[in-house]
Amino acid sequence: MSTVTAGTPATDPWLAQTVRIAGITDEIEGVATYHLDFADASAAGSFSFRPGQFNMLYLPGVGEAAISISSDPLLHGTLDHTVRIAGQVTTELARAGVGATFGLRGPFGSSWPIDECLEGDVILVTGGIGLAPLRPAIYELLNRRTEFGNVTLLYGARHPFGLLYSAEYDDWQANGVDVNTTVDRASPAWQGNVGVVTQLLDRMPVADPERTSVLCCGPEVMMWYTARSALGRGIPKERIWISLERNMNCAIGLCGHCQFGPTFVCKDGPVVRYDRVSQYLRVEGF
Amino acid sequence: MSTQLPSECHMFLPKSEFQLLIDLLRGDGFTVVGPMIDQEAIVYDEITSVEELPLGWTDRQEPGHYRLQQRDDDAYFGFVVGPHSWKKYLFPPLTTVASAQKTDSGWQMRTPDPETTKFAFLGVRACELAAIAVQDRVFTGGPYVDPIYSERRQQAFIIAVNCTEAAPTCFCSSMNTGPRCTSGFDLALTELEDGFVVEAGSEAGESLMSRLSTQQVTAAQLASAESCRQQAVDQQSRQLDTEGIRDLLLENLEHSRWEEVGSRCLGCTNCTMVCPTCFCCSVEDVTDLAGENVERNRHWDSCFNLSFSHMSHGTTRNTITQRYRQWLTHKLASWHDQFDTSGCVGCGRCITWCPVGIDLTEEVAAIRNDDCTSETGGTA
Numbered sequence: 001m002s003t004v005t006a007g008t009p010a011t012d013p014w015l016a017q018t019v020r021i022a023g024i025t026d027e028i029e030g031v032a033t034y035h036l037d038f039a040d041a042s043a044a045g046s047f048s049f050r051p052g053q054f055n056m057l058y059l060p061g062v063g064e065a066a067i068s069i070s071s072d073p074l075l076h077g078t079l080d081h082t083v084r085i086a087g088q089v090t091t092e093l094a095r096a097g098v099g100a101t102f103g104l105r106g107p108f109g110s111s112w113p114i115d116e117c118l119e120g121d122v123i124l125v126t127g128g129i130g131l132a133p134l135r136p137a138i139y140e141l142l143n144r145r146t147e148f149g150n151v152t153l154l155y156g157a158r159h160p161f162g163l164l165y166s167a168e169y170d171d172w173q174a175n176g177v178d179v180n181t182t183v184d185r186a187s188p189a190w191q192g193n194v195g196v197v198t199q200l201l202d203r204m205p206v207a208d209p210e211r212t213s214v215l216c217c218g219p220e221v222m223m224w225y226t227a228r229s230a231l232g233r234g235i236p237k238e239r240i241w242i243s244l245e246r247n248m249n250c251a252i253g254l255c256g257h258c259q260f261g262p263t264f265v266c267k268d269g270p271v272v273r274y275d276r277v278s279q280y281l282r283v284e285g286f
Numbered sequence: 287m288s289t290q291l292p293s294e295c296h297m298f299l300p301k302s303e304f305q306l307l308i309d310l311l312r313g314d315g316f317t318v319v320g321p322m323i324d325q326e327a328i329v330y331d332e333i334t335s336v337e338e339l340p341l342g343w344t345d346r347q348e349p350g351h352y353r354l355q356q357r358d359d360d361a362y363f364g365f366v367v368g369p370h371s372w373k374k375y376l377f378p379p380l381t382t383v384a385s386a387q388k389t390d391s392g393w394q395m396r397t398p399d400p401e402t403t404k405f406a407f408l409g410v411r412a413c414e415l416a417a418i419a420v421q422d423r424v425f426t427g428g429p430y431v432d433p434i435y436s437e438r439r440q441q442a443f444i445i446a447v448n449c450t451e452a453a454p455t456c457f458c459s460s461m462n463t464g465p466r467c468t469s470g471f472d473l474a475l476t477e478l479e480d481g482f483v484v485e486a487g488s489e490a491g492e493s494l495m496s497r498l499s500t501q502q503v504t505a506a507q508l509a510s511a512e513s514c515r516q517q518a519v520d521q522q523s524r525q526l527d528t529e530g531i532r533d534l535l536l537e538n539l540e541h542s543r544w545e546e547v548g549s550r551c552l553g554c555t556n557c558t559m560v561c562p563t564c565f566c567c568s569v570e571d572v573t574d575l576a577g578e579n580v581e582r583n584r585h586w587d588s589c590f591n592l593s594f595s596h597m598s599h600g601t602t603r604n605t606i607t608q609r610y611r612q613w614l615t616h617k618l619a620s621w622h623d624q625f626d627t628s629g630c631v632g633c634g635r636c637i638t639w640c641p642v643g644i645d646l647t648e649e650v651a652a653i654r655n656d657d658c659t660s661e662t663g664g665t666a
Contacts, residue, residue, distance in 0.1 A: 012397040013430045014383040014569075014582065020392065039392060060386035060393050060580040061573040086598030101392030247597050249568050252430035255587070256566035257594060259616060261536065262623030267429060283539045285608030 013252045016058045016103030017043045022078055023098060028162055031129060032094065033070065033082045039101060047107070049073055051114065051136030052243060052271040055106030056251045057081065057089065059096075065089035066248040066266070068133035069107060074143055079104075082132035082164065108251040110271045112137040112215050113241055114144075120211035120239075121149040123204075125226045127156040127197050130217035131164045133243055133270070137215060138177060145176045149211070152178045152204065156197030159183050160190045180204070198222070201229045209234035217243040224281050227274045240274035261286065295492065297500035298507055300481040304336045304362075307445070308408070310497055316406035316443055319375060321368070326354055328368040330375075333408070340365060347453040347634065350643030363477050366453040367411055367633050371562035373421060375405050376438050379586045383434065383569060388578040401434065406443040410471065412464030413456075413633040415446055417562030419470055423625040424565050443490065446471035450514040452521040455634030457647060460526040463631045465518040476511040483511040526632065526647040527654060528618075535619040535650070537659045539611065543652045548607025550642050555588035557636035557644075558613065563629050566594070589613050614646060 018039040025033040038044035049069050056064045065087060071080035085094050096102070114137060122141060126134050134153075141151050153172070157163045160183050169179045180200050182193035193200065197218075206212055212235050216226045223242040230240050246258035246265040258265040261280045263272060280286050299307070311318050312334065320333040323340050333339065345365040346353045357364050387394045410418075418439075425435035446467040449456075458464030467474045472491030475482040483503055486492035558564040568587040573580045587594060590609050595602035603609045621629035630646070637645045 012384075012433050014433070015397045016384065016386075016395040018393055018395055058386075058395075060388070061571050061577050063571055064569070090598070103386065103393060103395050245597065246602065247595050253428055254425060254430065254432055254565065255568065256589060256616075257568070257587075259589075259612070259620070261615075262620040264624065279536075280539070285603045285605060286539060286612070 013105070013250075016056075016105045017047075018101050019079075019104045021096060021098050021100050027082060027164055031082060031084045031164065033080050034093065035071075036079045036081065036104065037077065038104075044077055047079070048076070049079075049107035049136075050111030051140050052111040052133055053107040053109050054133070054251075054270065055079070055081065055104050056108065056248070057083075057093065058103030058105065059089050059092050060103065062092045063089050064103075064105070064249070064251075065093075066108075066251060068243075068270075070132040070135045072139035072143070073136050074139070082129070082135075084129045105251060108266055110267075110269055112271055113213070113273075114140050116239075117141075117213040117215075118147050119149060120213055121206070121208060122151045123154065123201065123206075123212060123214045123230075124152070125154045125197060125201055125214060125216040125218070127218040127222055128158070128162060129164065130243075131155055133217050134215060135165060138172060142172065142175050142177065149208070150178065151176060152180065154180050154182075154197050154200040154204070156182045156184070156200075159185045160187050160192075196222075196225075198225045198229050201226060201233070206233045206235065210236065213239045213241070215241050220244075220281055223274075227278065237275040237278070238273060241271055242274055242277075243270045244272060244277070245270065295486055295495075296503045296508065297484045297495060297498075298481055298503040299475070299484045299498055299500050301362075303499040304482070306498055307494075308334065308336060310494060311406040311443065316404045318406045318408055319372075320408035321363070321365070323354065327352065328354065328365050330368075330370040330372065330407075330409075336362065339363075339409075344451070345453065347455045347638045348643070349455065349637050349645050350640055352638050359479070361450075361477055363409055363447045363475075364451065366449065366451065366456060367414065367635060369560050369635065369639055371560070371633075371635070372407050372410060372414055372418060373562050373565075375407070376418065376442065377421060377425065377432075377435050377565060377567075377586075381434055381584050382581045383584045384582040386580040386582070397433070401437040401441070403438070404441040404443070405438065406445065408445045408447075410444050410446045410467075411449055411633075412446070412467045413458045413461075413631040414562055415444070415467055415470040416458075416461070416463035416631040417633070418444075420563045420625065420627055420629060420631065421565060423627060424563075427625065443494075444471045444473075446474040446487070448474060448476040448511075448515050449518040450477060452518045452523075453634060453638075454523055455637045456518075456522055456632065457524040457526050457634060458632035459519060459522050460524075460528060460647075461628060461630055461632035465522075466515055476514060478507060478510055478514065481507075483507055524634065524637075524647055526630070526650060528628065531628075531650065532619040532622045534654060534657060534659075535615045538653050538657060539615070541653050541656070541658055543649065543656070544607050544611045546652075547644060547649050548605065548610050550644055551590075551606050551610045552641060553590045553592075553606040553609060554641060555590045556639045556641065558588040558590060559586065560635040560639045561617075562633060562635070563617075563631065564588070568594075589616070614649060618646070618650065 023035040253267040425432040617629040
């Protein structure tokens, strides 16, 4: 017959794997981490991901939601997803208990460019739930700590109770990640920074900007200000990486929902180099 | 998959023997789909007889205007293109991509069995061949292959028809997609008064041609076919200047023309439904009453729908202006980045079927005439 450019895939991209909730950790208000096991052991064995990638969590009868993987990429078996109650799928997920099953497709998308940060300093800038997609990157940086220079986490939240994974900060700090937090509104007991997270970047010393990488995840306006601050400190635009968010329906670049100019956020992103999308970041409604 | 054949192997198929083409294809297990009249438009549907074709009819098209009209001859293919395109068979408007069943041990996931329907498309125009080639890139050219499209596409048998007329909405010459059918078909026909000049474009096409009651083609018939095809070239009046179009549009995202066209656009999605390359879709769950059997149904969607860019914390493209800009910049600009081709084949359907007659060639020309590149530039 007439020419077709490619053959049938080995596995159907629409086929979800069944996963079971092995445990639930309540994080902050409205946010919980779901620890998921694959029902099929062979699916667990063949699953591996890179920090920054996401899965489509599928609740039959409700739909799918794109959720970043937030566990250590070296730990095989259980996968963590930190989920904020926001839409229909996440609301329904919040009603599910340990032992419940649902579907998972993935992993999808691009990852944080850890190997491009070798030997230089790394600054992670994020806010609120944006720490979840960066946590696997923190784990990987810790796992390979000697391969990098200074590693700094700049993390902002609306209030002190909005800081995610706070029980882990001491451990991260002790193992070589300089953890800096800030809040928009302090509580009486809060002794730390107050203000937006980009102020932490404005204030921190950047000893060798040419070899410093910035990994940023947050609202687009926050990422734009972060990039502006980083560029102002002499960090090259090629070393600034951001994680985009758009409506995702198929996760495989075939449904059109997640487009951001030429970028399909699901397969070309979510992690993209800043200079490749910067011209569109401030175009309203694009 | 077949080797492209040299185009010299032409034969003549008398109209009296035309039905055999459909009979042979049906005998080979194909569902033959061709043009027919339904609700005062020429659409594509299953046919079993040449008598179902729109014999002696033509279409009159203008921006926002489509009417059928009786011809003064008995041409089978004396029209251009209607509201349907072949994508409705290769990329069905509604299809099940997966299912889930609740069992004692939890949810079990499945995907559907491979397609068994083999389609033969009769009457595919050059712009439509180009549209299929564009969708091949979208659905089978990337890291993920759509199994439904891929299976239907590989089994499809394509009989192209060269246009002998052009509508005022046609601009395939500008897009370098027609009007001559040059590749991507198994057989190609050029209609003359008493028969067709037939050309094989693949080994499968050559094999079928050898089973037809064809005659040696005469020099006069070849010359007549050439002059009919030339008429479709000569009649084209509409143009789209594609020079640097990607940068032109992406560097003019704040152009005042977007607001102007946004004020006329109804956001009705017609242009995306009739477009032969638009591929936007959504998958939604449909459950039985017990909630234990769930089908994941994929349906055509449109970037003109407000819900299309909805996220739990807000909608990306809230206004029709933003949605029209998304459609046009995707179709004519970012499609090049994504698929190394334009998303437009110059068929003119979006112009004809727009209720308010918005013409994308006019919109591009307006932006080109007032290119404000120097004012916008990069924002960072």
